[in-house]
Amino acid sequence: xxxxxxxxxxxxxxxxxxxxxxALTLALTAxxxxxxxxxxxxxxQFMVYxxxxxxxxxxxxxxxxxxxxxxxxxxxxxxVVGGLACVLPVAAVxxxxxxxxxxxxxxTDASPTxxxxxxxxxLFTTYAPAVLAVGVLxxxxxxxxxxxxxxxxxxxxxxxxx
Amino acid sequence: MMPPLALLLTVSSLxxxxxxxxxxxxxxxxxxxxxxxxxxxxxxxxxxxxxxxGPPDPDLTGLLFVLFSIAIAAAEAAVGLAIILMVxxxxxxxxxxxxxxxxx
Numbered sequence: 001x002x003x004x005x006x007x008x009x010x011x012x013x014x015x016x017x018x019x020x021x022x023a024l025t026l027a028l029t030a031x032x033x034x035x036x037x038x039x040x041x042x043x044x045q046f047m048v049y050x051x052x053x054x055x056x057x058x059x060x061x062x063x064x065x066x067x068x069x070x071x072x073x074x075x076x077x078x079x080v081v082g083g084l085a086c087v088l089p090v091a092a093v094x095x096x097x098x099x100x101x102x103x104x105x106x107x108t109d110a111s112p113t114x115x116x117x118x119x120x121x122x123l124f125t126t127y128a129p130a131v132l133a134v135g136v137l138x139x140x141x142x143x144x145x146x147x148x149x150x151x152x153x154x155x156x157x158x159x160x161x162x
Numbered sequence: 163m164m165p166p167l168a169l170l171l172t173v174s175s176l177x178x179x180x181x182x183x184x185x186x187x188x189x190x191x192x193x194x195x196x197x198x199x200x201x202x203x204x205x206x207x208x209x210x211x212x213x214x215x216g217p218p219d220p221d222l223t224g225l226l227f228v229l230f231s232i233a234i235a236a237a238e239a240a241v242g243l244a245i246i247l248m249v250x251x252x253x254x255x256x257x258x259x260x261x262x263x264x265x266x
C-alpha cells in the first residue's frame with residue numbers, strides 16, 4: 001500500500017509508460033479498497049478504472065503517438081523545478097493537515113458486513129434521482145464522444161438511392 | 163489487518179500531489195488527463211477512508227458518493243479523450259505548447 005504511493009511517484013518517469021503505471025496505480029488502489037473492506041467499490045474501481053479508463057488512455061496514446069520524448073526530457077528541468085515549486089506547498093499543507101488531525105477514529109476491526117442487497121436498495125430508493133442523473137449523463141457523454149470522434153470529412157452513410 | 167486512518171490520508175495526499183505535479187509539468191494532453199484521474203482517485207480514497215472509519219452509516223453515503231464519482235470520472239475521461247483525438251486530427255499533435263492558435 002505504501003508501494004502505491006511510491007508507484008505514484010515513480011510514475012512520473014516516462015510518457016508512454018506513464019499510462020501503464022497509471023493502470024497499476026489504479027489497480028493497487030482497488031486492492032486498497034478490498035483490504036479496507038469496501039469490496040464492492042474495489043471491484044467497481046477495478047472494472048471501470050483499470051478495465052475502461054486505463055485501456056482508453058493506452059489506446060489514445062497508441063493513436064496519437066507522442067513521439068517527442070527527447071524534447072520533453074530536454075525541456076524537463078525547468079518544468080520540473082516549477083512544478084515542484086507549486087506542488088510542494090500543497091503537499092506540505094496536506095500532510096500537515098493530516099498530522100495535525102488528532103483523535104482520528106481508530107476504526108472497528110470488524111469489517112462491515114455490507115450486503116449488496118442493502119447497497120442496491122439504497123441506490124434505488126434514497127439515491128434514485130442521482131442514478132437517473134448519472135444515466136442521463138452517461139448517455140449524453142456517449143453521444144457526445146461519438147460526435148467528437150466521428151471523422152468530419154467522411155460523409156454520413158447515405159441510403160443507397162434506387 | 164487495518165491500516166490506520168492517517169496512513170490512508172497520507173497515501174491519498176501523496177497521490178493527489180503526484181496528480182497535481184503531472185498536470186502542472188506534462189505537456190502531452192493525454193498525460194494531463196492521467197494526472198486528473200490520479201487526483202480524482204485521491205479524493206475517492208478519502209471518501210472511502212472516512213466512510214470506513216467514521217461512525218456506522220446506514221445510508222452508505224461515502225460509498226455511494228464514490229460510486230457516482232467513479233461513473234462521472236469515467237464519463238469525463240471518455241469526453242476528454244474524444245476532444246483530444248479531435249484536436250489531434252486537426253493539428254496532428256497533442257502537445258499543448260503547440261495548441262496556441264488562440265494566442266492573441
